[in-house]
Amino acid sequence: MxxxxxxxxxxxxxxxxxxxxxxxxxxxxxxxxxxxxxxxxxxxxxxxxxxxxxxxxxxxxxxxxxxxxxxxxxxxxxxxxxxxxxxxxxxxxxxxxxxxxxxxxxxxxxxxxxxxxxxxxxxxxxxxxxxxxxxxxxxxxxxxxxxxxxxxxxxxxxxxxxxxxxxSAMFRPSAAPRAEVVEERRLASEIPEIAPIVDAVSQSVAAMYEANPYPRWTHLARRPMVDVRAALMRDFPHAQTVDFGSGPLQVLMPGAGTGQHPLTVASSYANAQVTGVDLSRASLAYGKRMAGRYGIDNIEFLRGDILDLSKLGRTFDHAECVGVLHHMADPRAGLLAIVSVLRPGAFLRLGLYGESARSIVVKARRDIEAARLPSTLDGLREFRRKVMTGEWRRLRALTDWEDFWSASLLRDLCFHVQEHRFTVSRVRSLLEGSGLKFLGFEFNVGASQRADAGAGPLALYASRFRNEPTLSDLASWEQLEREKSGLFPGYAFVCQKE
Ligand SMILES: C[S@@+](CC[C@H](N)C(=O)[O-])C[C@H]1O[C@@H](n2cnc3c(N)ncnc32)[C@H](O)[C@@H]1O
Structure with a gap:
């Protein structure tokens, strides 16, 4: 064949x-x-x-x-x-x-x-x-x-x-806003709010993403339909089987951003009803406009703080929260707030920054602070000039990062008002006593990294810890991380509520 x-x-x-x-x-x-x-x-x-x-x-x-x-x-x-x-x-x-x-x-x-x-x-x-x-x-x-x-x-x-x-349109925005911006302003005012944002860090994070919704994206790539729970059960056979019945899978996306990830989920997870929550109205309005453009109606967007999720008064069967918790004052408080609205047996997919992978970003943040570069468009342009002309040669490798190349991406990468970075050991502490069972790390998610499947960290773990077929012992991962630097580009992993 x-x-x-x-x-x-x-x-x-x-x-x-x-x-x-x-x-x-x-x-x-x-x-x-x-x-x-x-x-x-x-x-x-x-x-x-x-x-x-x-x-x-x-x-x-x-x-x-x-x-x-x-x-x-x-x-x-x-x-x-x-x-x-x-x-x-x-x-x-x-x-x-x-x-x-x-x-x-x-x-x-x-x-x-x-x-x-x-x-x-x-x-x-x-x-x-x-x-x-x-x-x-x-x-x-x-x-x-x-x-x-x-x-x-x-x-x-x-x-x-x-x-x-x-x-001049090749150089700077014109005075008249584009049609999509006008539409987003209207949509932003229609988005329901869970509760006013009161946490001080959440307020400054909200202000940042109101000014620079992340990321600006232009179209939704076609994805095959997937039964996400069945797919996760295949990837993590040691997970607990729980039957949520035949109704739509209630999916929570905390930190929904501009909707790219939530709309991918809404359009490619079979029988899903998605709720996207974010601090930034501008980001959610972007997502809402794109939902309209693609005719995706199994999604709602709510403005609010993850810390206030319990005020929704509802529970969810599945959640995905990528690139978000590390921007909270207390990521564990954010995690517990998410866990509190999950049904037992629900999967939670998380993505967190890695300490060693971001060492160059740490240097950049120090240099930015020392040079007092503001997080305005002028500050971002000046930063790029210094990096790209070699004036700040030691940061040159930042141009290898996908997030170097637009204002919102770069602001998020190097000028963030709040960021925590994790190690496996910190992931372990984050999860301890949270009511979540760690199922495993994910590498090579998505087509763009398929060619690496079968090699890399999972294979390394399997050969190093032969008696651990689930590949999910965080103490062993901790050991592997100590032995091999550069193992994790960041931490993408799946847990299940106990
Ligand atoms: C880097 S963006 C990631 C967006 C999206 N998850 C993605 O992967 O494209 C972080 C998002 O998390 C949101 N966020 C950060 N802290 C939050 C909080 N406490 N409650 C709700 N949203 C939050 C921000 O407003 C921002 O839109």
């Missing part, structure tokens, strides 16, 4: 996997598994010379609303860089459909490409300012660059010599 795309992918046979995914998509263009698999290959695809076949596949991905444009942006950036004309010819570049699609749909995360794009932006501005009737290709390129500026929230440097007018 021939191997599936996923099997070929897991075996590292990427060319054959790509062919298998393409065959499936040719028969069934809406197939989510094949789309995810192909996108994961396009994400990794790197060549030193332009590759016409890859460019074609990337353009097809950009033409598919269900593709993962975040992922394929990596492969597209590579093709754009290796195909960049030596003479930097504006008209040639303006006629490149892949460049235009990339600028409109993927956030650039490549330092070399950013330098080229800044020069291109300058050239496009000069061309626009030189005549009342610029070539239509240049107008289209300027529109695409303006869209990229919107995606990165104007974190690229401004240029005061470009006056407000047709070229």
């Amino acid at each position: 021939s191997m599936s795309g996923d099997e070929l992918f897991a075996a590292g046979r990427f060319d054959e996997a790509m062919a298998a995914y393409r065959r499936v998509l040719a028969q069934d263009p809406g197939n989510a598994e094949a789309r995810m698999g192909l996108d994961a290959i396009l994400e990794r695809a790197r060549t030193t010379q332009p590759n016409a076949g890859l460019r074609e596949l990337l353009l097809q991905a950009y033409a598919d609303e269900g593709a993962n444009w975040d992922a394929v942006g990596w492969g597209a950036a590579n093709q754009i860089v290796v195909g960049w004309p030596h003479d930097n010819d504006l008209l040639k570049l303006a006629a490149d459909p892949l460049l235009l699609e990339f600028l409109k749909k993927s956030l650039n995360r490549d330092a070399a490409l950013e330098r080229k794009l800044l020069a291109l932006r300058r050239a496009a501005a000069e061309a626009l300012l030189a005549t009342d009737a610029p070539p239509p290709e240049v107008v289209a390129l300027a529109e695409a660059l303006a869209e990229q500026a919107w995606l990165n929230e104007y974190v690229w440097p401004d240029d005061a010599t470009v006056p407000d007018g047709p070229a």
